[in-house]
Amino acid sequence: MxxxxxxxxxxxxxxxxxxxxxxxxxxxxxxxxxxxxxxxxxxxxxxxxxxxxxxxxxxxxxxxxxxxxxxxxxxxxxxxxxxxxxxxxxxxxxxxxxxxxxxxLYDLLGGASREHVLCYGHAQGTTIEETVEAVGRRQAEGYRAIRSQSGIPGLPNVYGTGAFSLSTSAATDALPREEAWDTAKYLVHTPKLFAALRDAYGFDLHLLHDAHHRLTPIEAARLGKDLEPHRLFWLEDAVAAEHQESFRLIRRHTVTPLAVGEVFNTIWDARLLIEEQLVDYIRTTAVHAGGPTALRRIMDFAAVYGVRTGCHGAMDMSPVCLGANLHLDLWAPNFGIQEYSGYTDATHEVFPHAWSFADGLLHPGDRPGHGVEIDETLAARYPYERAYLPVNRLADGTLWHW
The missing domain is CATH 3.30.390.10 (Enolase-like, N-terminal domain)
Incomplete structure (x- = not known):
C-alpha cells in the first residue's frame, strides 16, 4: 500500500x-x-x-x-x-x-482499560448566581464533572464568563478582542464562587476551575490554598505553561490537584512536571502534541510517575481530535478525565462520528479506525473565516496572559 x-x-x-x-x-x-x-x-x-x-x-x-x-x-x-x-x-x-x-483504534493500541470515559463540561456566568444556575443545567444534562467560571465584579466579560468569551471573528471583527484583567479581584472572588457551588450542590459533583495561565506562582499557591475546603477536582493552568519550575512553589503550599498542558507540543514541555510529580493531570491533546504516536508516549511517561491524563477538548479542536483522544482515553491505564465542551450542530454534520455522549460519559465507538469522517461537500459550504483568540491587558495597559 x-x-x-x-x-x-x-x-x-x-x-x-x-x-x-x-x-x-x-x-x-x-x-x-x-x-x-x-x-x-x-x-x-x-x-x-x-x-x-x-x-x-x-x-x-x-x-x-x-x-x-x-x-x-x-x-x-x-x-x-x-x-x-x-x-x-x-x-x-x-x-x-x-x-x-x-x-x-483503541483495540489496535492494546484494548480498552475501561468501559467508558468520564468527561467534564463547561458552566459559566457573568455573576456567581448565573454560574450556579449554569452548573445546575449541566448537571441536569448528565454531567458528573463541571468546569465552573464566573465573571468578576468590576471587570467586563472575560474568558469563560459570558456570551462573548469565545472569539470567532469575521469581517466585522477582524482583529483580536482586548480584554481587561485584575488578579487581585479574581483571587478574592473565585473562592466565593466555589463556596456557593458547594452550598448548592454538595460534594458529590466534581468541580473544576481554569485560571488560564494568569497567576504568578505565589498567587496560584494562595488560590489553591483558599480553594482547598471546596475540594476541586483540579485547578487548571495556574501559571504560564512555560514556567515548569513554578509548580514547585505551588506544590509546597497547596494540596488542590493541579492540571496543565493544553498548550504543550511535545513530551519535553511536560518532562520536569511529570518527573517531579508537580502536577496531577497532564492535559496534552492529540492535535497539539503530534498525534496519537506522541500523545501515547506522554501518557505512558506520565503513568510511570502516577500522573493522570486530562486531554484538552475545547470546541476549537475538531471532532476528529476528540475521536482520537477518546480511543487513547479508553486505552490509557492512567486516564483521568476528558474535556468535552460540545460542538455546533453544523460541526456534527460536517464530521459524522461514531463517538457518543450520554450520562456524563463518552465512548469512541467500535467502528474501524478512529470513527470520524468528513463530509467534504458539506464542509465546502462553510468557508474559512479569519479569527483570533482575545488578548488580555491589566488596568494600566500592560499586556498579560490570556
Missing amino acids: KIQDIKVIVTCPGRNFVTVKIVTDEGLTGIGDATLNGRELAVVAYLEEHVIPCLLGRDPARIEDVWQYLYRGAYWRRGPVTMAAIAGIDTALWDIKAKAAGMP
Missing part, C-alpha cells in the same frame, strides 16, 4: 478546522485534525508546501518512521505549527492502519 494523495480541507461550521485526508492506492482513506486556533492557515502552508510533497508514495503503515521523519527530519523542530501538522498526518495514518486491521 502506498500514499497516493494527501489533501488539506479547511472549513468553518462555527469554528475553523483544518483536516488532513490521506488517500491510499488501495482505496483506504484516513483523516486527521491539524487545527491551530487563530493560526490555521500557517499549518495549511506548512503541510502543503513542506510536508505533503515528502510523503507521496510512502508506505502508510510505517507510522513511526513517518513521525520521526517529520519531527527529526526538520532541523527547526517542535512548536505549535509543526506539531499540529505532524498530528494531522499521524492521526490519519493511525485511522488507515486501524481500518486496514478492521478494528477500532
Whole structure:
C-alpha cells in the first residue's frame, strides 16, 4: 500500500478546522485534525508546501518512521505549527492502519482499560448566581464533572464568563478582542464562587476551575490554598505553561490537584512536571502534541510517575481530535478525565462520528479506525473565516496572559 494523495480541507461550521485526508492506492482513506486556533492557515502552508510533497508514495503503515521523519527530519523542530501538522498526518495514518486491521483504534493500541470515559463540561456566568444556575443545567444534562467560571465584579466579560468569551471573528471583527484583567479581584472572588457551588450542590459533583495561565506562582499557591475546603477536582493552568519550575512553589503550599498542558507540543514541555510529580493531570491533546504516536508516549511517561491524563477538548479542536483522544482515553491505564465542551450542530454534520455522549460519559465507538469522517461537500459550504483568540491587558495597559 502506498500514499497516493494527501489533501488539506479547511472549513468553518462555527469554528475553523483544518483536516488532513490521506488517500491510499488501495482505496483506504484516513483523516486527521491539524487545527491551530487563530493560526490555521500557517499549518495549511506548512503541510502543503513542506510536508505533503515528502510523503507521496510512502508506505502508510510505517507510522513511526513517518513521525520521526517529520519531527527529526526538520532541523527547526517542535512548536505549535509543526506539531499540529505532524498530528494531522499521524492521526490519519493511525485511522488507515486501524481500518486496514478492521478494528477500532483503541483495540489496535492494546484494548480498552475501561468501559467508558468520564468527561467534564463547561458552566459559566457573568455573576456567581448565573454560574450556579449554569452548573445546575449541566448537571441536569448528565454531567458528573463541571468546569465552573464566573465573571468578576468590576471587570467586563472575560474568558469563560459570558456570551462573548469565545472569539470567532469575521469581517466585522477582524482583529483580536482586548480584554481587561485584575488578579487581585479574581483571587478574592473565585473562592466565593466555589463556596456557593458547594452550598448548592454538595460534594458529590466534581468541580473544576481554569485560571488560564494568569497567576504568578505565589498567587496560584494562595488560590489553591483558599480553594482547598471546596475540594476541586483540579485547578487548571495556574501559571504560564512555560514556567515548569513554578509548580514547585505551588506544590509546597497547596494540596488542590493541579492540571496543565493544553498548550504543550511535545513530551519535553511536560518532562520536569511529570518527573517531579508537580502536577496531577497532564492535559496534552492529540492535535497539539503530534498525534496519537506522541500523545501515547506522554501518557505512558506520565503513568510511570502516577500522573493522570486530562486531554484538552475545547470546541476549537475538531471532532476528529476528540475521536482520537477518546480511543487513547479508553486505552490509557492512567486516564483521568476528558474535556468535552460540545460542538455546533453544523460541526456534527460536517464530521459524522461514531463517538457518543450520554450520562456524563463518552465512548469512541467500535467502528474501524478512529470513527470520524468528513463530509467534504458539506464542509465546502462553510468557508474559512479569519479569527483570533482575545488578548488580555491589566488596568494600566500592560499586556498579560490570556
